[in-house]
Amino acid sequence: MTTMSAPFSGRLRRDDCRVADLRELLAHQPDVTPPHADHVEQQVPVYTAATLRETLGTESGATGIEAELAEVLATGAGIFVITGALEHEVVDRVSADLEEIIATEKAAGGEVGDHFAAAGANDRIWNALEKLAVTHPGDFVDYYANDLLALAARAWLGPGYQVTSQVNVVNPGGVGQTVHRDYHLGFTSPQAGERFPRHVHDLSPVLTLQGAVAHCDMPVETGPTLYLPHSQKYSHGYLAYWLEEFQEYFTQHHVQLPLAKGDAVFFNPALFHAAGSNTTTGVRRMANLLQISSAFGRAMEAVDRERVVTAIYPTLLARIAAGDDVGHAVAASAEGYAFPTNLDRDQPVDGMSPPTQADIVREALAEGASPQELADRLDRHAAARRSS
Structure with a gap:
């Protein structure tokens, strides 16, 4: 989360966004491995499901690991990966369910659209959470009963959180997204963002947690998400990512982590990120994008x-x-x-x-x-x- 240097002191302005400030911020970040992480890859802490579950089984283990994950999201890299978070058998069943939903919606026709990417580049299921529950309730329960998805949500948002999910399939040859931040302020125009007080720019990231579950193996050539570690700390980020010079900086300095089926990644919504381009000729890269909202905020989608x-x-x-x-x-x-x-x-x-x-x-x-x-x-x- 961004630290407020001058709280309640007016508005942030696009004219004050400078790549040099972001570069200076990122150049002075500590290179540390969190206590429970297996390792750090390209500045990103990587946890194993087995280690986390072992820690959760100890006295006070949940409290300690939740505090550690929250610190990673707020003052650390802003992102972490959990390898092996979901069992392959469960992921495969839900993947088949989702492909069924995609086929049904395609057959029904209608317009398609996507955030930060050209319409039609991807196959997208909006409100996938509700659609999965209604069409395949057993698979829904097996998927969302996962303890590590709940751990990440509690660590950042506390109890009473609201889960929504949007499935994104980037087809072979699909071009990636432009760099952005996410909901809430990340989905406003820079003109609208300038109208919010600077403390709202600091508070917006604590209202949601972004996550993604890999539904297939995702080597780099399939275009897994690009990230700029520690960029969630840049105070002007909701205004800056629209600017060409910041987009160029992201292109030159982002990191990209390959994922395996069943891995999960969670990140601060203020982290600069973008889906990558799928340069393969035969891999449909499927991810279940989780947007988990604080009890104190409202979810992006209307879910019955x-x-x-x-x-x-x-x-x-x-x-x-x-x-x-x-x-x-x-x-x-x-x-x-x-x-x-x-x-x-x-x-x-x-x-x-x-x-x-x-x-x-x-x-x-x-x-x-x-x-x-x-x-x-x-x-x-x-x-x-x-x-x-």
């Missing part, structure tokens, strides 16, 4: 979370009966924040906050309530939150 949890609830019951922990899947699907609501009808249960949709689902699961009973509870919960 009641529809999602209703779709996956029978699978959740079956997984619990088999002895599995489905808590992370509930967190990824149900609304975990209590507000906004109608406090005349939706009364707080602990003096502060009324129950969330996720609370309703967890309570139903604990009681073994039927799908119809859950649906009735969700209807009552939604009715109580309406303003009229």
